[in-house]
Amino acid sequence: MTLTTPHHHDHQNRLPLPGQEEEKYIQPMADIFKVLSDPTRIRILALLAHEEMCVTCIAEGLKMTHSAISHQLRLLRSAGLVKFTKEGKEVIYSLDDMHVLGLFDQALDHVKHKL
Numbered sequence: 001m002t003l004t005t006p007h008h009h010d011h012q013n014r015l016p017l018p019g020q021e022e023e024k025y026i027q028p029m030a031d032i033f034k035v036l037s038d039p040t041r042i043r044i045l046a047l048l049a050h051e052e053m054c055v056t057c058i059a060e061g062l063k064m065t066h067s068a069i070s071h072q073l074r075l076l077r078s079a080g081l082v083k084f085t086k087e088g089k090e091v092i093y094s095l096d097d098m099h100v101l102g103l104f105d106q107a108l109d110h111v112k113h114k115l
Helices: 021-035 038-052 057-064 068-080 096-115
Strands: 084-086 089-096
Touching: 021 038, 038 068, 038 084, 038 089, 038 096, 057 068, 057 084, 068 084, 089 096
Parallel strands: none
Antiparallel strands: 084 089
């Protein structure tokens, strides 16, 4: 079965089509959007977009507990959106790569366009 799009856009459509080889990417994409659906996680990613931070600094910045932030960071890490490095006993978190920032930029542009 071949799906055709009802109209064409000037930009290249890179979304995977059902029934095509790229369909294997649909569930992982949905998983990323699911993780990004939480405002606290978006706030954490926004902080990390500006600088690498330890859990304590993130918790203080968001006025949340250390354990609550640690839980959210575990989810973000398992989704491949953040990574960490150890500096002595301290764990420093950062965005995994620039693709994460691209997701933010696109979402923010869309929200600003609609408001």
